[in-house]
Amino acid sequence: MVVQRREFTGVTKNAIAGFGFSPEVAMVIFPVGLFLVGSDLAPIQQNIDQFIQGLTRWESTVKEVKSIDPPAVEIRGKDYEENFVRMNQLFLAKRWGDGLPLLPPTEERVKWIMRGTDLLPDTRIGKILPQGRMATVRTLAVALGMAGGRPEYLPVLIAAVEALLDPGLAHQSWQATSSSVYPAVIVNGPVAKQIRLSSGFGLLGPDARHPAGGLIGRALRLLLQNVGGAVPGVGTMSQFGGMRYTNAVFAEDEEGLPPGWEPLSVEYFGAPRSANSLALYTVSSATNITRRGTGKETPEEEALGSLYRIAAYLEAPNVNGLKGYDEGAPGILLLSSIAARQLANLGWTKEKIKEFLWENSRIPFSKLKRTGMLNYITESGIDPQTLADPWPITRKARNLMLVVTGGRHPTQAYWMQGAQGRKTVSVHILLPADWEHLLQQANTDLGPPPPE
């Protein structure tokens, strides 16, 4: 049995379901006050019978193992428009939506979406925790259909869910946490441009010319909620939520890479160049950093000043990032092609930039103590006597993710701070045999691809 606070009962039921039990458990529930420093423990005595009840008399409503496929839903109204509205109302009432309009996941729409893969509809991708319902190819197609997606987005969504389920990311933890964690997905390879995934201006959306990232990310969010149970305030206790309508799904600007720079997939994960793959890591915030100088500096002064300024943003007591200290990323730095080329022309390689940022974002021991970060580091199992002073924000410089992307303009950089993932994950994106035909159909439906 479980001792729980009132607001977290949904999280507990999800976790129990994730272990394969029916979503119920004997709980003794108290208001949050009991669990705060210096609390009055008298409510425990007043409720001791509930502990006894939970251990001796509580009964599960489910007595046997079984698989329950949710039945389809039939909506009746006077015409299609009324049904469309009613379906959206119903999906909100059932906590299956995100508040924005959803397209009906009809048999026809879902079949159309599933043309984006050669996998069979019932192929199991895995259980999305903590609730632990099963995500199949069909489940993913339902979410993508609801989100407004297209068949050619499905390969990226499948790979993203495969990445997300990697045990090293411990998604059951960040799904339920009070932190504002969301997945960032970076796509490399020709597939990015083929499906109109943005690596340019406004890549985090919205963008009518490049809707893929927003719609794939929205489908991912719907899956995390509907299959994984991350309903705000019930299954996810994220206090602020983060960039969760669409998560962050974008491409690297591979054509804009400076000569000699490898894309993330190659440099960080060792994938072959031009292979279709994606990287997924969990982040908790996003900060714009004005990196350009005032125009009165020399190029060398501007470059150095910009890197020191970025390093200052990285130098943060990020408790949320400690789990990924060894093998995760302290965050993802987005640099535009122009900024990267300016730096490269002055002799800055990707590795040199990462090394510089790593060295110059170290946190003095005194600051670790002052901010209480030292306590968290100690709690994570690290002996404070072994800490370097100043303390590097991640075990090694290569852990930092540096992605060349964004509008080709020199002024800004973007920092997405890492959160909770133990490791970064990369997954190959598998395209269907009918891929070229799908792309032709996209051209017919959406018009020719936008000029870059």
Add this chain to the structure above:
Amino acid sequence: MANDFVQISDPKALTDDHSILKVYDPTGAMEITEVHAARLDTLEGKVICELSNDTWQAHRVLPEVRRLLQELFPTAKFIPYTEFPMGNEGIDSEKAAGLVARAGAHAVIIGNAS
């Protein structure tokens, strides 16, 4: 709203009737592979283990629960949370499960508040 829709078992029977919209439930299949343990007849003479996430005052709450139950069931044997791995990851481990099993636990109380 309750009368505006019904759940059906066969989503494949599409119809041209625009007054009916049939859609998938988006939640995926629920696979129940474990059943909850039967409850105990009494706590007298039983072994009850504690598991702690080591936060939200678990170090005060669990001992208080133990103290009160021990008063009511003097022959029950309580094994404190300090005898097992602690923390969210510690209690969610094969090591913790193995230690609990080896302790001969009849029941487990898990705390706390997250």
